[in-house]
Amino acid sequence: MLNDITIGQxxxxxxPVHRCDPRVKLVIEIAMIVTLFLAKGLVSYGLLALYLxxxxxxxxxPAKMVVRGLxxxxxxxxxxxxxxxxxxxxxxxxxxxxxxxISAAGLWVAFFMVVRIMLLxxxxxxxxxxxxxxxxxxGLESLLGPLKRFHFPVHELSMMMSIALRFIPxxxxxxxxxxxxxxxxxxxxxxxxxxxxxxxxxxxxxxxFISAFRRADELATAMECRLYRGDVGRTRMKQLRxxxxxxxxxxxxxxxxxxxxxxxxxxxx
Amino acid sequence: xSYILETRGLTHVxxxxxxxxxxxxxxxxxxxxxxEILGVIGHTGSxxxxxxQHFNGLLKPTSGEVLLDGQPIWTPEGKCPRAVRFRVGLxxxxxxxxxxxxxxxxxxxxxxxxxxxxxxxxxERVAESMRLVGLSEELAGxxxxxxxxxxxxxxxxxxxxxxxxxxxxxxxxxxxxDPAGRDEILNEIEAYHRETGATVLIVxxxxxxxxxxxxxxxxxSDAHVFACGTPREVFARGEEIISIGLDIPEITKVILELxxxxxxxxxxxxxxxxxxxxxxxxxxxxxx
Numbered sequence: 413m414l415n416d417i418t419i420g421q422x423x424x425x426x427x428p429v430h431r432c433d434p435r436v437k438l439v440i441e442i443a444m445i446v447t448l449f450l451a452k453g454l455v456s457y458g459l460l461a462l463y464l465x466x467x468x469x470x471x472x473x474p475a476k477m478v479v480r481g482l483x484x485x486x487x488x489x490x491x492x493x494x495x496x497x498x499x500x501x502x503x504x505x506x507x508x509x510x511x512x513x514i515s516a517a518g519l520w521v522a523f524f525m526v527v528r529i530m531l532l533x534x535x536x537x538x539x540x541x542x543x544x545x546x547x548x549x550x551g552l553e554s555l556l557g558p559l560k561r562f563h564f565p566v567h568e569l570s571m572m573m574s575i576a577l578r579f580i581p582x583x584x585x586x587x588x589x590x591x592x593x594x595x596x597x598x599x600x601x602x603x604x605x606x607x608x609x610x611x612x613x614x615x616x617x618x619x620x621f622i623s624a625f626r627r628a629d630e631l632a633t634a635m636e637c638r639l640y641r642g643d644v645g646r647t648r649m650k651q652l653r654x655x656x657x658x659x660x661x662x663x664x665x666x667x668x669x670x671x672x673x674x675x676x677x678x679x680x681x
Numbered sequence: 682x683s684y685i686l687e688t689r690g691l692t693h694v695x696x697x698x699x700x701x702x703x704x705x706x707x708x709x710x711x712x713x714x715x716x717e718i719l720g721v722i723g724h725t726g727s728x729x730x731x732x733x734q735h736f737n738g739l740l741k742p743t744s745g746e747v748l749l750d751g752q753p754i755w756t757p758e759g760k761c762p763r764a765v766r767f768r769v770g771l772x773x774x775x776x777x778x779x780x781x782x783x784x785x786x787x788x789x790x791x792x793x794x795x796x797x798x799x800x801x802x803x804x805e806r807v808a809e810s811m812r813l814v815g816l817s818e819e820l821a822g823x824x825x826x827x828x829x830x831x832x833x834x835x836x837x838x839x840x841x842x843x844x845x846x847x848x849x850x851x852x853x854x855x856x857x858x859d860p861a862g863r864d865e866i867l868n869e870i871e872a873y874h875r876e877t878g879a880t881v882l883i884v885x886x887x888x889x890x891x892x893x894x895x896x897x898x899x900x901x902s903d904a905h906v907f908a909c910g911t912p913r914e915v916f917a918r919g920e921e922i923i924s925i926g927l928d929i930p931e932i933t934k935v936i937l938e939l940x941x942x943x944x945x946x947x948x949x950x951x952x953x954x955x956x957x958x959x960x961x962x963x964x965x966x967x968x969x
Contacts, residue, residue: 589773589778590778590779592734592739592773593773593776593779594779594791595739595766596737596739596766596770596771596772596773596841597766597791597792597795597840597841597844598763598766598767598791598792598795598796598844599791599795600763600795614781615779615781615791618781619778619779619780619781622778622826623778
């Protein structure tokens, strides 16, 4: 159950996608999401799907892992599909029963909706699969840099995000350990009514919270020992630098997204 | 045949079908005698923690089987009855992090309560296990979170002992304790073993600790059983054990070094007492 959480999961590698500057990847990602909402027909969606396939191929990430990333949103995908199939208003219906009706237009809308969500999730998972959490927050901090002028705590936010991402796997592991330990003492999480099940969570949640606080405390001490005092005067070991592979990625993505937008908006394809 | 626990061809694969697939146990056959103290030794990642989690049915074998008193613990429908967990008590590494109740007594009572025992029986077991691990009675009503690390660990061990398991398994019970704390915990485990006659499995990578208390040793390496036998038999293979990256007791190292320099001593010596006796005998033998 806990193994399905792929948020913030990172697969180290040395493909061109991995080597891309995180800022470039973030901007491309945002551009892709915008393009995804501007695409319209089979051709434009198909082109975007091909683009994503190419990225997955280049990145050397097994396609199976990308599919696994879609699993947690399966419910949302099905839910949207069902709603769109039955509730899209049209002049002509293929099938009708009381308030439910299916039209050709509804089927198309549902299909594109599903494709759109799947591409959206697959795209964002590719970003986290190929970018380490540290790179990601560094990139974000650099992109949001201009906001510092308005006294927006960019560095603090990105540091908090790094720490949060860093501790997701640790806390998952911790939770699994606590669950096993309580099971070994005969705890039963799978039977009883709702109230009993909620109460059965107490032996997991109390130790988990205590350990989270303990870890936070230890981390804070460790940071202070290394004289961490925020953004001012802090330098980086790895400077972000835009290189050839980034220009290639920008050119490739830019041309493709433009084509999708022109085809989708201009020609309705 | 009085094997209380037995595995046959036990294999466990983590993350099957992902890039992280890893075989943690590979066709492991182990037999645990009733009433013995078995020390389980092995490197991090050798499969020892995976093995012990199979003994009480927390992990399901990928293939092979686990027998408790000659009976498979997994039913043919693929279920493991909760009763197995009460018969095979497992104390995890750093068990003090699993405490959650307001008072020490309530926390220890968690296991017995899950067994569905009467309040009188629960109270009796809580008192008994607190005594066994050396916690004084006045502590019963206190919060476990106010205790020191070593005391917390005692509460957690008492929580498992209170289920009166036939087999008590402890994963690294002395990890992170000072030498005095280690001795105390080991003494208490030995006392529990003496008083109840239960079978005890201790996982550790401290050879000194294990050699002190164990009747037999099980050495795991790289998902396989590397050696299994009395400490004497196992430490007689001292050089092989060092070659798989494990440590042997300091005194055994001294004896091995002496042997290398031409002294004909028994290589299976693993306590200081044995070494003293052997060296005395050697001296006597060469005087004449």
